[in-house]
Amino acid sequence: MANLSHELLTALDVDESCDLDAIIARRDPDDFDALRRLLTTDPAVNPRQRARAVYALGRWGDPSVVDDIRALLPELDREGRIGAIDALGRLGTEAALDGILTHAGDPSVPVRTFVTRALGRIATPRAEAELRELARTDPSERVRSLAEAQLA
């Protein structure tokens, strides 16, 4: 279990994210390390705290956590997968793109929607090629049209 400061623990536990947004803006390396330690499937870690850590680290912008988030992905429920894919899209590395693309065929339309948004955010030639593929072949009209909009 990660050792969290009272302030960080409070920000992870409360209903709204504004306190966590303030911690992200402060960019204290100790907070980063503590958040990173929550990226585990250890049952001792509260799933909501882990989801919040993924949110925070995706917005922190340090790509060193990409592999940690990718390792979580197979273990996450639909809500968690969306958060992780969103975070990977914001981190934007090739490894993050690899992690996102493992869910391009996810059975959940909302998950594929966030795959599409993440690809649009990364916007490299490879991401755009995958967007074109989604725009052509995804079974959901909504995902196809969103992919087309991201390419426009």
Place this chain on the structure above:
Amino acid sequence: MATNVRTRVADRLGKTGTISLKKDVFGVYGNDNPQSRSLLGQLDLIDTTPFVRVAQVTVVGDDIVTPTPRPQRDLDNANTIYQRECDVWVYCEGSITVDRIELTFLDQDDCAGSNHSVSADEDDLFDIGRGLGANIVCYYIWSSTVVAGGCAAHPPGRRGFWLGSGPNSSPASPLVAFAHELTHIVGDNGHVSSPPPPAPPSDNLMTQLANKPVSSTLTATQCDRILADPDVEHP
């Protein structure tokens, strides 16, 4: 009596034509919190007490199975708190359900009260329900990328807030989450810190404690801010 009701509802609430006692007089649109409601008491509120208009929008999608929200319970609890603490009441102008699966899980950059980055999803969501007659709209969604139980950050000029229902985004104080978020909007009231243990926690509605009860309080200052809000209509 009927003419009297019609006149008062028209004068204070702006409702004319065919009047529904349930919807137009009481502002009751849901069946999730059945209870006896006093017509005389409601008419007294309409005549004498400041109020704020709200609307409710439940966002659904065919791929999403979420716990059913309880918008009427939320309204009734907000009314209990606002009337008891500030002598203000909350009038629901309408409650609708929209099938917009793409907005059930909101893509959001942050939930900051100031310098908020408005995402495309928020821009779309906060457009819904603007014709219902209230300047403040509550949206019931599944979740958001900010992993929160609710959020009162909104695009400029479109006041409102959302409440979540997913596993990681159910409000920690479900009984009063609506009232809490509404109070961020009405009067622009911020959070109140609860003193660290061993001091007893504050019972204020605007703490971030979990499982806050309907007996949660508001201070005189918070009530003053609510009463001064431009969306509070005075008799």
